[in-house]
Amino acid sequence: MEPFERYRPIIDDFEAFLAACERPLGNAVRVNTIKASPERATAALEEDDVAYEQAEWNPRVLRLETDSPGSTWTSFHGFTHGQEEVSAVPPVVLDPQPGERVWDCCAAPGGKATQIAALMDDRGTVVANDNNLGRISALRFNAERLGATSLAVTNDDARNYSMKRFPFDEFDRTLVDAPCSCEGTIRKNPDALDNWSEGHIDTIAGIQKGILRRAIQTTREGGTVVYSTCTFAPEENEAVVQHAIDEEDCRVVDFDLEMEHAPGLTEWRDEAFDSTLEQAARIYPHHNDTGGFFVAKLEVTA
Amino acid sequence: MSDDSSADLRKNDGQQFGRLPETDADRTVEGRVSRAAVVDYFEDRFAIPPGTFDDYTFWEKGAGKIWLYSGEADSPLEIEAIGMTCLRTRQEHWKPTTDFVQRFGAHASECVIDLDREAARRFAAGEDQELEWDGDWGYLIAAHTVVGEREPLGIGLYVHGELRSMVPKGRQREL
Numbered sequence: 131m132e133p134f135e136r137y138r139p140i141i142d143d144f145e146a147f148l149a150a151c152e153r154p155l156g157n158a159v160r161v162n163t164i165k166a167s168p169e170r171a172t173a174a175l176e177e178d179d180v181a182y183e184q185a186e187w188n189p190r191v192l193r194l195e196t197d198s199p200g201s202t203w204t205s206f207h208g209f210t211h212g213q214e215e216v217s218a219v220p221p222v223v224l225d226p227q228p229g230e231r232v233w234d235c236c237a238a239p240g241g242k243a244t245q246i247a248a249l250m251d252d253r254g255t256v257v258a259n260d261n262n263l264g265r266i267s268a269l270r271f272n273a274e275r276l277g278a279t280s281l282a283v284t285n286d287d288a289r290n291y292s293m294k295r296f297p298f299d300e301f302d303r304t305l306v307d308a309p310c311s312c313e314g315t316i317r318k319n320p321d322a323l324d325n326w327s328e329g330h331i332d333t334i335a336g337i338q339k340g341i342l343r344r345a346i347q348t349t350r351e352g353g354t355v356v357y358s359t360c361t362f363a364p365e366e367n368e369a370v371v372q373h374a375i376d377e378e379d380c381r382v383v384d385f386d387l388e389m390e391h392a393p394g395l396t397e398w399r400d401e402a403f404d405s406t407l408e409q410a411a412r413i414y415p416h417h418n419d420t421g422g423f424f425v426a427k428l429e430v431t432a
Numbered sequence: 433m434s435d436d437s438s439a440d441l442r443k444n445d446g447q448q449f450g451r452l453p454e455t456d457a458d459r460t461v462e463g464r465v466s467r468a469a470v471v472d473y474f475e476d477r478f479a480i481p482p483g484t485f486d487d488y489t490f491w492e493k494g495a496g497k498i499w500l501y502s503g504e505a506d507s508p509l510e511i512e513a514i515g516m517t518c519l520r521t522r523q524e525h526w527k528p529t530t531d532f533v534q535r536f537g538a539h540a541s542e543c544v545i546d547l548d549r550e551a552a553r554r555f556a557a558g559e560d561q562e563l564e565w566d567g568d569w570g571y572l573i574a575a576h577t578v579v580g581e582r583e584p585l586g587i588g589l590y591v592h593g594e595l596r597s598m599v600p601k602g603r604q605r606e607l
Contacts, residue, residue, distance in 0.1 A: 164535075177579055206556055206585075207578070253502065255505075274529075277535035279501060280502045281515065284512060285512050295506075295509060
């Protein structure tokens with residue numbers, strides 16, 4: 131947990147934060163409404179005596195009291211998909227609508243992409259891209275298991291993504307769930323900090339800036355881009371969004387999140403960020419007993 | 433099809449998705465089935481109403497592997513996947529996929545075999561089992577009841593008094 135010491139000045143109740151990071155995470159699943167309503171999915175769990183609790187902020191997110199959430203009838207039928215509770219936040223903030231064109235530019239293994247398709251009632255076009263061919267098979271497997279028919283899968287570097295393959299040249303919304311240093315996954319993956327270094331963070335931040343810029347360029351004026359990571363590092367979060375608002379036509383906008391969270395930072399070490407970054411959300415493990423996440427919502431401007 | 437017209441047909445390109453022709457007469461790729469043939473198959477075999485697929489397009493990538501998609505795309509299209517695989521053609525008996533049956537099998541009213549919970553458990557685990565069935569042999573939709581409604585489990589092959597589970601290895605579960 132040594133790398134987290136640098137966050138002591140910015141995290142309220144830092145000792146509670148550290149304590150939460152040391153506790154393992156429970157099993158959460160998302161109801162896949164392409165295949166079953168929350169009512170049918172929860173009734174099926176009850177029929178099989180699998181105990182669950184619905185998340186207060188989102189009744190489609192369930193905390194299961196079982197050690198093997200994949201060995202349930204609801205999972206076999208694709209009524210539910212194992213997905214960490216806080217991972218379900220970015221698609222909800224993106225708020226995609228049926229019939230829209232949406233890009234999930236770092237989509238594998240597909241939990242959020244299929245959640246986007248479900249939020250659109252599987253109507254419209256969801257382009258799920260990932261640059262890692264090995265992870266594409268997991269993305270395809272999950273998309274088919276969950277019955278998403280509106281999803282198209284591409285394998286490219288999001289930083290110079292070409293729109294030429296599609297019969298449209300811009301998206302209505304884009305999710306940038308960026309590759310990151312994954313500090314917030316420490317409860318699920320105790321090795322998450324093994325390769326941690328500030329140099330590593332700076333390298334990833336450069337990639338993140340490139341992906342977010344391309345996402346804004348491919349999204350229509352008035353469209354929405356959501357930027358998220360599962361890390362706490364301001365270099366990968368506020369600094370990346372700051373770079374985007376400096377270089378591209380966009381602004382940070384507010385959103386409702388019925389979950390405890392801290393505002394985005396307006397300064398980190400020697401760097402100051404735009405005051406609008408307060409509208410971003412920092413979700414810490416001790417807030418809702420989840421993993422950690424950062425989410426910012428952007429509107430594309432002229 | 434006459435020999436004259438088959439000479440004009442292109443070969444299937446396994447690197448790209450090609451949209452299925454509306455009818456056999458519109459065919460431009462050798463061996464490619466038409467949308468009408470696919471929709472007719474689902475109706476003839478499983479009594480799935482053709483209107484079920486009004487908002488979908490059908491595509492081929494790889495010889496005989498048919499995909500079903502509801503989004504926007506030009507044909508041909510060079511990407512990894514669109515929608516879901518739904519059917520294997522170019523073999524004597526066409527074979528729907530487990531994922532397709534789980535998603536659309538509730539529209540079927542023929543060639544559906546209803547299993548009790550224990551038989552469903554064995555089917556999901558990939559086991560073959562001896563069962564009575566007085567309908568057509570061949571590919572069937574196996575289903576069981578979940579919260580009072582029929583829920584398709586996947587595709588099975590029924591021959592000689594035996595229901596063989598066709599659930600792919602990666603989708604099999606011990607429940």
